[in-house]
Amino acid sequence: MAGGVQALGRGLVMRCPTCGAGDLFVSYYTMRERCLNCGTAFEREEGYWVGAMIVLIGMTEVLFAIWFVGGMLLTWPDVPWTGLLIGGVVLNLTFPVLGYSWSKTAWMGLHDAFVPEEPAQQAEAITALDARRRAAAFEARDRALAEAAEGEHGAEGTDRSEPGDDPRDAGDHEGFDDTGSGRTR
């Protein structure tokens, strides 16, 4: 269960429940499909984010209760009802917006605390991560080739991709230089 508590803790501070890495969002409202660090798919299944909605609504009401009851207790017997009510409405309107991203990672942590990742999902994450690294390696090599071609032909450099590229060179950075110099000379 120690791992479950850790997963929950990571989710609450907006980190990947599986590995603890940050940077899970492309923008405030757009989550990445997978963790950049461990490859875990964030959306476990269809309808998964309904859980995040429940976390968000639940947290909004907890905050509302704290605000309202706390405000009442602190100011009793001269409770500023109107102010409390307006504040409560503002809270109910703003927290669902401000807490949107947080509710997703908090839900992932909560879910992982009770439903650990299955071996099949772990294997799939590793495969996806490997594919992403290979894609990045291909991209880097294509860029290097394009730069080399531009250096040689100046403005004429048009053919940027080589159809016959050997995938076996993908993860090999030495391979980039060899291919690049081969094209320049």
Ligand SMILES: [Zn+2]
């Ligand atoms: Zn991760």
